[in-house]
Amino acid sequence: MSPSSSDFPELMRGYETPPPGHVSGSRLERVLRAGKFAVTAELNPPDSADPADVFDAAQPLGEVADALNATDASGANCHMSSIGICALLTRAGYDPVYQISCRDRNRIAIQGDVLGAAAMGVRNVLCLTGDGVGVGDQPGAKPVFDFDSISLLRAIRTMRDQGVFLSGRKIARPPRMFLGAAENPCVEPHQWRPDRLAKKVEAGAEFIQTNYIYDLPLFEKFMSRARDLGLDKRVFILAGVGPLASAKAARWMRSNVPGIHIPDHVIDRMEKAAKPGDEGKRLCIELIQQIREIKGVAGVHVMAYRREHQVSEIILESGVLKGRATVGGRRGRGAGVPTA
Amino acid sequence: MYRARLFAVRHARAFECIYQRLERLMVTLDPVFARIGYNRVERSVALIERGVKGLLFDCQMCGQCALSSTGMSCPMNCPKQLRNGPCGGVRPGGYCEVKPSMKCVWCLAWEGAERMEGGDKIREVLPPVDHSLKGSSAWLRVSREKAAQLRQSRDAAKTTLAQAFPGARENEPSTAPLAPEPPNAVNREAQR
Numbered sequence: 380m381s382p383s384s385s386d387f388p389e390l391m392r393g394y395e396t397p398p399p400g401h402v403s404g405s406r407l408e409r410v411l412r413a414g415k416f417a418v419t420a421e422l423n424p425p426d427s428a429d430p431a432d433v434f435d436a437a438q439p440l441g442e443v444a445d446a447l448n449a450t451d452a453s454g455a456n457c458h459m460s461s462i463g464i465c466a467l468l469t470r471a472g473y474d475p476v477y478q479i480s481c482r483d484r485n486r487i488a489i490q491g492d493v494l495g496a497a498a499m500g501v502r503n504v505l506c507l508t509g510d511g512v513g514v515g516d517q518p519g520a521k522p523v524f525d526f527d528s529i530s531l532l533r534a535i536r537t538m539r540d541q542g543v544f545l546s547g548r549k550i551a552r553p554p555r556m557f558l559g560a561a562e563n564p565c566v567e568p569h570q571w572r573p574d575r576l577a578k579k580v581e582a583g584a585e586f587i588q589t590n591y592i593y594d595l596p597l598f599e600k601f602m603s604r605a606r607d608l609g610l611d612k613r614v615f616i617l618a619g620v621g622p623l624a625s626a627k628a629a630r631w632m633r634s635n636v637p638g639i640h641i642p643d644h645v646i647d648r649m650e651k652a653a654k655p656g657d658e659g660k661r662l663c664i665e666l667i668q669q670i671r672e673i674k675g676v677a678g679v680h681v682m683a684y685r686r687e688h689q690v691s692e693i694i695l696e697s698g699v700l701k702g703r704a705t706v707g708g709r710r711g712r713g714a715g716v717p718t719a
Numbered sequence: 720m721y722r723a724r725l726f727a728v729r730h731a732r733a734f735e736c737i738y739q740r741l742e743r744l745m746v747t748l749d750p751v752f753a754r755i756g757y758n759r760v761e762r763s764v765a766l767i768e769r770g771v772k773g774l775l776f777d778c779q780m781c782g783q784c785a786l787s788s789t790g791m792s793c794p795m796n797c798p799k800q801l802r803n804g805p806c807g808g809v810r811p812g813g814y815c816e817v818k819p820s821m822k823c824v825w826c827l828a829w830e831g832a833e834r835m836e837g838g839d840k841i842r843e844v845l846p847p848v849d850h851s852l853k854g855s856s857a858w859l860r861v862s863r864e865k866a867a868q869l870r871q872s873r874d875a876a877k878t879t880l881a882q883a884f885p886g887a888r889e890n891e892p893s894t895a896p897l898a899p900e901p902p903n904a905v906n907r908e909a910q911r
Contacts, residue, residue, distance in 0.1 A: 482799075486847060508799060508806045511817040522799065529803035530847045537883045547879035563807030571805075571829040574842065578803060582844045590807055637808035637816045 397555055405502035405557040406474040406706040407446040411615040416699050417678030420444040420690055424458035433467045443694040445705045447473055451480040455515025462496050469500035477501045480509030485525035490544055493535055497554030505559040506531040510637045529582045536583030560584040564601035565594045565640040573604040586615040588680040593641045602673050611675030618670045621682040622689050623659040626650040660689050667697040723775050731791040731831035745858055749866035761903035765856040781848055784857035785891045788840040790831025797824040802845040843886035846895050855904040857893045864892035
């Protein structure tokens with residue numbers, strides 16, 4: 380006798396309809412639409428098959444974040460898959476952001492994975508082009524890039540809103556996802572970055588998480604142009620921040636990780652610090668406080684690679700939560716709509 | 720050739736004019752091609768196209784030419800083959816993340832688009848490449864597609880892909896074709 384859905388009431392919770400005015404059942408979407416300053420955090424994916432490693436990594440971040448990003452082999456380095464991490468996180472009551480990179484999978488795999496992720500309770504997706512395979516741990520791999528981030532956004536939006544695959548085949552229950560994309564305001568071509576952001580919004584992006592912002596004047600210029608284009612009204616922009624470990628690490632990132640711009644004065648400040656770790660944290664807090672004053676910024680996205688232990692202090696000391704409970708935390712501890 | 724590519728972007732406006740004329744010519748020739756059979760002319764036109772565009776744009780014969788929407792900078796030369804670039808990995812000075820000695824194809828594209836009259840087409844979202852059309856003539860495809868568009872625009876709502884990328888379909892019909900493909904234009908290798 381085969382099991383039916385009624386045999387697993389806990390696992391087979393129905394596919395809920397999004398609240399009115401919402402595109403998904405995502406808690407991140409609820410926070411953003413409620414006008415709260417949102418906090419998301421990047422989870423460092425384990426090189427392990429043990430679920431406990433995912434929960435251990437998520438625990439300190441969930442206390443202060445509304446949603447947790449599961450990276451998809453970022454920097455072309457192999458780790459546990461983002462869909463696997465997301466499935467574990469939803470079971471534990473977190474609100475994950477499922478990152479999809481176009482580097483490793485073609486349109487058949489990606490559209491299928493989107494349905495799989497939605498079925499596992501994932502409600503946020505971040506569409507990325509992905510770094511080239513050459514910078515990763517397996518540079519001989521075949522780069523796929525069947526979609527790019529923008530055509531991927533349009534594909535998922537088509538699945539969600541039209542209820543069909545790109546082939547036109549019908550989807551019985553379309554995936555209700557809150558659509559996100561990345562943006563890198565501080566790298567060239569600076570003058571076209573806001574225009575490309577407009578293209579992402581046109582393709583379907585509803586929230587944006589930017590790459591690291593260390594150059595505030597550049598970011599302010601970007602935001603002012605984005606406001607001129609009316610983008611701050613059409614998309615929630617979360618600025619990417621993260622604590623630097625040391626001047627040496629900052630220099631290494633700048634020259635080895637694609638798309639990272641760190642101005643010299645930031646590196647100088649790290650160099651002169653007696654305790655670089657604390658200075659990196661202080662710098663990050665200052666950046667968050669300055670970023671939140673910029674008109675059109677809806678939140679911050681904290682990427683603290685190997686410095687996850689600092690995330691909760693950074694967010695709490697920056698004061699951006701204003702004492703509210705975040706909704707990324709586990710079920711029963713701050714889950715649901717914030718009332719404050 | 721890399722230098723010819725840079726030249727094409729610098730003179731994007733001139734190439735835009737040439738392309739507009741070529742397109743009009745191809746559309747005018749549609750009845751002729753249809754009479755002879757698109758299937759029969761496919762090979763020879765593709766050969767000429769490969770030669771000309773290979774020299775000027777480092778064309779890779781994707782069969783879904785979007786040059787008029789990409790500032791006359793061929794997106795197939797982007798190592799990630801983005802159709803909506805540039806990515807976030809562009810190096811200082813506008814150089815490619817993957818090939819640091821090459822100018823970013825998409826930085827050039829936005830530059831070229833600025834010089835063109837219809838440069839705003841670059842703001843339209845382009846669909847992913849259909850790999851089954853690789854090696855076939857995009858010129859003939861434009862001829863068929865535009866002619867078909869003129870004949871019956873009502874068919875334009877037929878496929879989902881075309882509905883999902885309506886602007887791209889209008890600007891660069893070969894990127895979201897709807898007219899029946901002659902057997903010669905379809906790469907059977909890729910379909911298998």
